[in-house]
Amino acid sequence: MSLETSSSLGRDAWLRLRANRMSMISLFILIGIAFVSIFGPALSSYDYDQQNLDRVFESPGKDHIFGTDNLGRDLFARTTYGGRISLAVGLLATVVSLVIGVSYGMFSGYIGGRIDTWMMRAVDVLYALPFTIFVILLMVLFGRNFLLLFIAIGAVEWLTMARITRAQTMNLKKSEFIEAARALGYSHGRILFRHLLPNLIGPIIVYATLTVPAVMLLEAVLSFLGLGIQAPMSSWGSLIKEGAEKMDAAPWLLLFPGIFFCLSLFALNFLGDGLRDALDPKSSKD
């Protein structure tokens, strides 16, 4: 159904995105970080969980370019390995929350009336559930599982997305081009996906770029509580947490994962801004 939209709007959007220098730099940075995360652990001569108690807290040098931690593990291997998990959690959980949140919010806002009221009360109830208890419950029910982490985080983050989408949908629903679509006899599905959804892209992208860092941090909190990633596995969140504790003794433990984390967040935000502008036909073509 949306093939036609994507062919022309997509092509225009790509042209506009290419013209935006900050977005293109960000895109390359992200690709670079993803590349390092995927191939970095293999390139390193150390494994991420290989301990060497003779060489603990070694500062960055020739052997260990990022230094070592309290157990003598190579920080480069740990940071790049952690990147896999952080990026995967960040992006996948965000996609999960987007899919659930946008469809739920759009549906609720479009239908309106009593169904909308009940759907939003359900969101309120879920908001009130303590997040950690919810995750513990999931873990108890389904056992500890990497995939479950994505779903658990995504299943919590979608609530705000649903509210934002609903509010936007209710606004757009009243606009005359939606009414014109009804007068022309379009089906509800068509109106929702072809006419409403593309006009929601702006706020969705902005919120998505905010969700990715939030999700990465949540993963760190979960790991800290022993619900997420378990040592010796690593993620940026957990590395930063460990690093922060040993900041006085070994600042590089905080510095390197921190740089990676910040750099990807900056890049994501700029890319998000660029995407939002690129997908808006109103922004100038050149």
Add this chain to the structure above:
Amino acid sequence: MPSIQNRPRTKIMGNLDIQNLKVSFHTREGIIHAVDGVDLSIKPGEIVGLVGESGSGKSVTCNSVLKLLPVPPARIEKGQIEWSGKDLIDHDEQNMQAIRGKEISMIFQDPMSCLNPYLSVLEQVAEPLVIHGMASLEDARKQASEMLVNVGVQRVVDHPHAYPHEFSGGMRQRAMIAMALVTKPSLLLADEPTTALDVTVQAKVLSILKTLCTDLGVSVLFVSHDLGLVAELADRVVVMYRGKVVEQNHTGSIFSNPQHPYVKALIACRPTLESNPVRLPTVDDFMNPKTGKEQALEKLVAPSLNLDSQETLLQVENLVVEFPTEDGPVRAVDGASLMIRKGSTHGLVGESGSGKTTLGRSILHLAQLMSGSILYQGKPINLDHPDDRSKFRKSMQIIFQDPYASLNPRLTIEQTLLEPMKVHGIGSSRKERIERVINLLEEVGLGEEYLHRYPHEFSGGQRQRICVARALTTEPEFIVCDECVSAMDVSVQAQVLNLLRSLQASRNLTYLFISHDLGVVKFMSDEISVMQNGKIVENGLADDLYRSPKSDYTRKLLNSIPLANRSANFQINRPSV
């Protein structure tokens, strides 16, 4: 009206003299010369009308007097704005603040957003006096209350704590006038102060404005797009076109003897109550020599349709539409009945809130009906069965008021126009559909080159043409035109009206033409219904209704139309200042 106590106060009898003013806007797309060398002067006590269409630079000129332009992107390039011996362009912000509201005040267009909703009306009207140190708080409240009574907002006497939301649009605009005049300024800048109001309210507000300004000796710069309206109160009229003043003269002379082709066009292209040409003249006709054929059409009186011979296309009986609100249901349409004949145009007139738009939407089943019946070609409309639904949606269409909001901003014109055909299975192949789209675009006066553009790349008039083309994609018989020219300049309005008329003739369309503008409705319609408070108060042939209105409400509506807009041979006899 109670007389105004003239307190002894040294008053600057201001003399505004704008010379060679140039204002430009520096945007990403380039430099726009909004005002390009304007000369304008206002003598003390004079009322000057500044007329032009949107984008002509009239509001920018007005705003630059008080330096209220957004800087950047706006920049005053050149010129002088002399106010009682001082050049305002050299004034810094602090000096300007001493002038704003004290010597020169301003009234804005939208009464709904010009008052702060969190402060009481009395407080806001008193505020300028306090700020400029002209009165103590108590005294200011007293003067404000007097001024509000003068403009006819009696409510503040009993309810000094009333907030803006408790007032209607007309009352709020009166409060704005009181706020601007409470300091007894020497000059009042009024930027389209009555455009957002209904005709009857507009007439009242104008007369108050005129009486007060004459009594207080305030000179006025009245900015408007409506030449007829300006003629009601201005001593002198200045006409702007594309950033330049093209003509200025006494109001009487402008109408009796316009010089510039654009001014001639402005006077000619507005439909009046008396004439009924087949085609309205447009600005283009005056700026470029026109063909003899079109000229002939303008002289030709439109033949009146023999209505009795036409079969009934649509019959509406006792329609009731209610909207639920927190204070219980509100009846937007309250037992309305009308009959629309095939091939005719049925006009529907009324003020805002009269239920005319809701009636139009409920005929298309875009609003839920409570009771009553709608018969289309003698049969009730059934939306339950998909085949019937598709047939109904194909044969009835709607064109909305705001051409900016009624096109999906993320679809190209081609996609917008192809979609209805695809949904309804019109045309067998994509190629055939695109051909039809191109034909439609040409029919509404646009070319093939516009296919791959997005709505924001078009002007308002072009967008409305696209909306007309979209309505025609399904080959409908019946189209509801809901205030479809209300947001447009008179020159663009004339073009769209001509288009709608010629399409009606070539495609045998039936229109329900909804508008608050009686002149426009008169031009378009064969029959007219007048609506008030959800009820139809009068029904009849267009000519009869205008010549001998039966209901008081219709008479009131007709009397509220500015004189210049009633007749093409308008003459003004007013002593010049």
